Amino acid sequence: MESKRASFEGALEALGVTVASTTESELEAAVTEAVTEPAVGVAPDEAVADEAFSLTETPVTVDPTPVALREATTGVTEAELGIGDYGSLVLSMTDQASELVSLFVERHVAILYEEDIQPDMDAAVAELDERFNETGGSAIIATGPSATADMGALVKGAHGPREVHVIIVEEGV
Amino acid sequence: MATADEIRELMRTEGAAVAENTQGFNTGRYDSVADLEDYEELKRAARSIKEDAIEDLPDLLDQLTETVEANGGTVYIADDAADANDYIRDVVDERAADRVVKSKSMTSEEIEVNEALEADGVDVVETDLGEWVLQIADEAPSHIVAPAIHKSRESIAELFNEQFDPDEPLETAEELTHFAREKLGEQIVDAEVGITGANFIAADTGTMALVTSEGNARKTVAATDTHVAVAGVEKVIPTVADLHPFIELIGRSGTGQDITSYVSLLTPPVDTPVVDFTDDETPLSEFDSDRDFHLVLIDNGRLEMRDDEQLRETLYCIRCSACSNSCANFQSVGGHAFGGETYSGGIATGWEAGIEGVDVAEEFNDLCTGCTRCVNACPVGIDIPWINTVVRDRINRDKDAPGEWLVDGLTPDEEDDGAPLQKRFFGNFETVAKLGSATAPVSNWLAGTTLSRRAMDRILGIDPRRDLPTFERETLVDWAASRDSQVAKPERRAVLYPDLYTNHVQVERGKAAVKVLESLGVDVVVPPAPSSGRAPLSQGMIATATDHAERVTETLGPHIEDGRDVVVIEPSDHAMFTREYERLIDEAAFTSIAENSYEVFEYVFGLLDNGASVESLSTATGAEIAYHSHCQQRTLGLEAHTVAVLEDCGYDVVTSDVECCGMAGSFGYKSDYYELSMDVGDRLRTQLRDDGVQDRPVVASGTSCLEQIDALLERQPRHPIELLAT
Numbered sequence: 087m088e089s090k091r092a093s094f095e096g097a098l099e100a101l102g103v104t105v106a107s108t109t110e111s112e113l114e115a116a117v118t119e120a121v122t123e124p125a126v127g128v129a130p131d132e133a134v135a136d137e138a139f140s141l142t143e144t145p146v147t148v149d150p151t152p153v154a155l156r157e158a159t160t161g162v163t164e165a166e167l168g169i170g171d172y173g174s175l176v177l178s179m180t181d182q183a184s185e186l187v188s189l190f191v192e193r194h195v196a197i198l199y200e201e202d203i204q205p206d207m208d209a210a211v212a213e214l215d216e217r218f219n220e221t222g223g224s225a226i227i228a229t230g231p232s233a234t235a236d237m238g239a240l241v242k243g244a245h246g247p248r249e250v251h252v253i254i255v256e257e258g259v
Numbered sequence: 260m261a262t263a264d265e266i267r268e269l270m271r272t273e274g275a276a277v278a279e280n281t282q283g284f285n286t287g288r289y290d291s292v293a294d295l296e297d298y299e300e301l302k303r304a305a306r307s308i309k310e311d312a313i314e315d316l317p318d319l320l321d322q323l324t325e326t327v328e329a330n331g332g333t334v335y336i337a338d339d340a341a342d343a344n345d346y347i348r349d350v351v352d353e354r355a356a357d358r359v360v361k362s363k364s365m366t367s368e369e370i371e372v373n374e375a376l377e378a379d380g381v382d383v384v385e386t387d388l389g390e391w392v393l394q395i396a397d398e399a400p401s402h403i404v405a406p407a408i409h410k411s412r413e414s415i416a417e418l419f420n421e422q423f424d425p426d427e428p429l430e431t432a433e434e435l436t437h438f439a440r441e442k443l444g445e446q447i448v449d450a451e452v453g454i455t456g457a458n459f460i461a462a463d464t465g466t467m468a469l470v471t472s473e474g475n476a477r478k479t480v481a482a483t484d485t486h487v488a489v490a491g492v493e494k495v496i497p498t499v500a501d502l503h504p505f506i507e508l509i510g511r512s513g514t515g516q517d518i519t520s521y522v523s524l525l526t527p528p529v530d531t532p533v534v535d536f537t538d539d540e541t542p543l544s545e546f547d548s549d550r551d552f553h554l555v556l557i558d559n560g561r562l563e564m565r566d567d568e569q570l571r572e573t574l575y576c577i578r579c580s581a582c583s584n585s586c587a588n589f590q591s592v593g594g595h596a597f598g599g600e601t602y603s604g605g606i607a608t609g610w611e612a613g614i615e616g617v618d619v620a621e622e623f624n625d626l627c628t629g630c631t632r633c634v635n636a637c638p639v640g641i642d643i644p645w646i647n648t649v650v651r652d653r654i655n656r657d658k659d660a661p662g663e664w665l666v667d668g669l670t671p672d673e674e675d676d677g678a679p680l681q682k683r684f685f686g687n688f689e690t691v692a693k694l695g696s697a698t699a700p701v702s703n704w705l706a707g708t709t710l711s712r713r714a715m716d717r718i719l720g721i722d723p724r725r726d727l728p729t730f731e732r733e734t735l736v737d738w739a740a741s742r743d744s745q746v747a748k749p750e751r752r753a754v755l756y757p758d759l760y761t762n763h764v765q766v767e768r769g770k771a772a773v774k775v776l777e778s779l780g781v782d783v784v785v786p787p788a789p790s791s792g793r794a795p796l797s798q799g800m801i802a803t804a805t806d807h808a809e810r811v812t813e814t815l816g817p818h819i820e821d822g823r824d825v826v827v828i829e830p831s832d833h834a835m836f837t838r839e840y841e842r843l844i845d846e847a848a849f850t851s852i853a854e855n856s857y858e859v860f861e862y863v864f865g866l867l868d869n870g871a872s873v874e875s876l877s878t879a880t881g882a883e884i885a886y887h888s889h890c891q892q893r894t895l896g897l898e899a900h901t902v903a904v905l906e907d908c909g910y911d912v913v914t915s916d917v918e919c920c921g922m923a924g925s926f927g928y929k930s931d932y933y934e935l936s937m938d939v940g941d942r943l944r945t946q947l948r949d950d951g952v953q954d955r956p957v958v959a960s961g962t963s964c965l966e967q968i969d970a971l972l973e974r975q976p977r978h979p980i981e982l983l984a985t
């Protein structure tokens with residue numbers, strides 16, 4: 087576990103993605119610290135300490151209007167998987183519009199449960215293969231911020247976010 | 260064909276930007292794949308998935324159609340561009356769309372869907388930043404991955420400032436990107452239909468993979484309610500799990516990124532709600548996700564390519580662009596010269612021949628010199644130079660034989676199907692060389708006169724600025740026949756292959772090779788032998804090359820049976836024996852010659868490794884030397900042997916790492932390509948003139964490299980074997 091996590095964090099750092107780690111009980115504080123307002127978000131599916139984690143105690147507007155989304159600086163969503171060797175995040179596309187929230191913002195804050203870090207791309211694709219076969223479904227493998235070199239030099243933040251921040255939620259605390 | 264003038268103009272206007280970007284991508288590729296422990300394994304896996312998928316294509320298409328329809332989408336298999344466009348126009352019309360946003364897709368370039376939709380009054384907006392620049396500039400892409408690679412930041416700034424007249428003139432890459440992002444962002448949220456390509460589509464679930472860095476494909480899909488994905492039928496693979504090697508390889512191969520920012524794995528229609536971006540009251544989750552999905556799969560000649568033994572491999576191509584970036588000529592001229600109507604670079608010959616026709620491929624096919632530097636770069640192992648050779652052969656066969664007296668006299672052509680004059684001259688250089696040696700020095704004097712240089716330029720297209728090879732009166736074979744072996748109790752026995760140049764022109768390197776081998780205890784014979792067939796093969800004269808291959812194996816066969824190793828000085832001939840002959844002669848003959856042939860330094864390396872003493876060679880103590888390996892030798896992984904042997908002999912070696920010297924045999928002699936050849940050569944010259952290199956004597960393995968370096972530098976290069984002879 088430690089090595090997967092270490093390689094994941096190393097890869098994130100190389101991508102210029104910042105990382106914070108927290109416990110379930112401190113998650114709200116971690117999110118609050120991570121966002122730049124105005125912030126919008128989609129609450130994670132996972133239950134935190136037996137209760138649905140709703141982001142209500144944070145400055146994040148959950149389920150915003152489209153206009154609020156476009157005015158937001160930060161978007162907070164859950165990441166389904168982390169991929170150790172690449173520092174990639176697997177983002178899902180929910181009917182709560184997580185895809186829009188993670189994409190139409192300057193800063194994407196991803197909440198990732200430590201146990202969802204996969205060692206490598208092979209393992210991650212195998213897991214997606216299984217899931218897609220059961221339920222159909224879609225996902226984005228997102229690695230670092232959006233970028234382009236089309237204008238003569240590498241620039242971060244082309245159509246998508248220019249900053250990505252990952253909050254790793256440690257288990258069992 | 261791009262004329263010399265067009266090539267010159269493109270080098271002047273686009274060359275610098277293309278060179279910088281492609282070389283950056285290419286270096287990035289080397290660095291990035293070096294981090295992969297199982298790179299070769301991943302390439303093999305990728306290749307085998309594509310091989311099987313193309314084999315099973317009809318079944319996979321049926322399966323995919325079923326899954327996509329079960330998911331609620333529609334599949335349309337279009338015969339050709341017009342058919343595809345009609346379908347897409349209907350979809351757009353039915354949706355009553357005013358604006359279509361597109362995420363870059365070569366297939367939609369191929370069918371020119373923009374023009375079709377614009378004719379209906381639809382506003383079509385490219386969302387890839389590079390593609391958008393070209394849309395504004397009204398230009399065609401010059402690269403399959405980075406369409407605007409030929410444009411510098413300054414020229415984009417100029418274009419934007421002229422076109423949009425912003426309050427503050429735009430200047431930096433940041434400013435330009437931000438401006439484009441804002442402009443395009445508005446147009447994307449305002450569009451009804453999104454068109455994307457698809458890099459791969461899994462038949463089992465209907466999941467498509469879209470590879471981008473900017474996020475424009477994501478926005479194109481998410482912000483519209485009707486998604487049309489346009490892809491060639493060859494993009495289908497069996498399962499989602501099969502995506503794995505491609506995800507690891509595609510970004511690394513193309514731009515040298517370990518992975519691009521976004522790999523979208525979409526099983527449309529997706530769950531993301533379709534929102535009205537001007538709505539300030541309704542929460543996102545309350546919008547429904549009523550989405551329409553159309554997968555348009557285009558045949559346009561591909562199914563015929565599948566039945567074409569030689570062009571079939573083209574369908575394995577994943578459009579990563581590694582072949583373009585590693586191509587020395589592409590690095591100089593880019594896809595506007597080295598490309599057809601849609602596709603560019605080495606593999607474009609296969610694509611354009613398959614989907615547009617051989618005549619379109621003809622326009623740029625000659626820019627592939629067959630150096631093979633793209634071969635190991637290709638993540639699916641396509642033998643791109645072979646496809647170019649096949650297409651060249653087909654182009655030759657389409658032509659009438661010109662039947663000029665000069666070439667007919669010099670080059671009695673076994674191939675009566677009419678390659679053009681110039682190709683037949685270079686393709687039959689063996690005859691020229693024989694005649695040249697037999698009549699030397701008169702032939703050399705005659706070839707050097709202004710009058711004959713003018714005639715050669717006019718009739719054969721041989722550039723008068725090139726020095727011609729000087730033929731030796733005494734060939735290597737004659738020399739060897741006139742002396743006895745110097746080895747009493749041989750450790751091994753070898754036959755030194757007298758290639759055309761070593762035998763007639765660079766006889767000294769041949770003599771040096773014999774002496775070195777003898778010093779290491781090898782009994783050497785140098786029998787007369789036909790030329791390898793490299794020259795005709797380069798000209799696309801496959802039948803002639805095959806005839807050479809057969810005669811060479813017949814000549815060398817008895818020596819091999821007799822227990823002799825075949826030692827080859829000229830790397831391009833060694834590559835013939837171990838690579839191309841597989842395509843030309845039967846398997847047993849190929850295996851025999853391939854397994855028993857060694858490049859001369861590979862052989863020396865082996866001898867030293869097996870206990871021969873370096874002391875019997877001429878050694879140096881820390882002498883500095885610069886070494887330029889040969890393109891085909893590097894592709895075969897044989898550069899290291901020369902370096903190791905030279906170091907063993909006490910040399911301090913620096914090596915060049917430009918992909919190719921720019922000569923590649925006859926290519927550099929041709930008037931049409933002289934300047935391009937020199938432009939490529941300039942990169943080698945720069946390396947050989949670097950600090951710490953500028954005073955080093957230069958050695959090079961290949962004939963054409965030696966000639967090119969001779970033209971580029973004051974320092975006259977030699978073959979490294981000449982350093983070792985005592």
Ligand code: SF4
Pocket residue numbers: 512575576577578579580581582583606636637638639640641643
């Ligand atoms: S031929 Fe190979 S290297 Fe070239 S674009 Fe296709 S897959 Fe990439």
